Amino acid sequence: MRWAILKATRKILLALVLGLLANPATASCLDQVFEGATFSVCTAQAGSDLRVFLNGADGRPYGGFAPLETALHAQGQHLAFAMNAGMFQPDLSPVGLYIEEGHELHRIVTSEGPGNFGLLPNGVFCIEQGKLSVVESRAFAAAPLPCRYASQSGPMLVIDGALHPSFLPDSTSYKLRNGVGVREDGLMAWFVLANTPVTFDRFARFFRDGLGARNALYFDGSISRLYAPDLGRSGAGFALGPMVGLVEGN
Secondary structure (H helix, E strand, O other): OHHHHHHHHHHHHHHHHHHHHHOOOOOEEEEEEEOOEEEEEEEEEOOOOEEEEOEOOOOOEOOOHHHHHHHHHOOOEEEEEEEEOOOEOOOOOEOOOEEEOOEEEEOOOOOOOOOOOOOOOOEEEEEEOOEEEEEEHHHHHHOOOOOOEEEEEOOEEEEOOEEOOOOOOOOOOOEOOEEEEEOOOOOEEEEEEEOOOEOHHHHHHHHHHHHOOOEEEEEEOOOOOEEEHHHOEOOOOOOOOOEEEEEEEO
């Protein structure tokens, strides 16, 4: 009897895995706890319709998830999830590299500077055909990848399995934070929002130790937001610049 139950369970799990592989657009969002802090985690597979967004058809920034959803619905599509995807200027334009549909709309920035973005090393989140990656910015500038979509932000959270050297375990800077990490094979990415204030050190360790990300990138802090219908989150709030989202439909 127990053996029959085990066999049936394995068949169900195998069907689920094959379903995910056959439909890479499938996304899942869930809440996880790590060292007493709660994180919302959404996953996306390489090869799915994952994009970064900035401007609408009128050439002006979407500014948030609701206008983006409206534009997608007009095309018979919708967002499985979305989050802010990098720092931006007061006019909502990107601070660093931004690539959309293979076109570079803003150049890469490799110099040290003020704020979290300039806390080197920073990095680039790149969406290629069939691969997802987070790459340190100077390495990317030296050997650019053929990104269909990309957004630069900073600092890097995890660099080849090591935490950013400026992070302090005893830091007293606690904030809501969001970012992205990638699996070592480049076939999956984790998009994470800290629902309770955390330090950079704990946020980075969640990516590395909690999720297994070998490279991870910080998107932003206090303005961090997530659109995730599965979790009942609309992501309403202040205006946003670059966003990343998984598109479904059509």
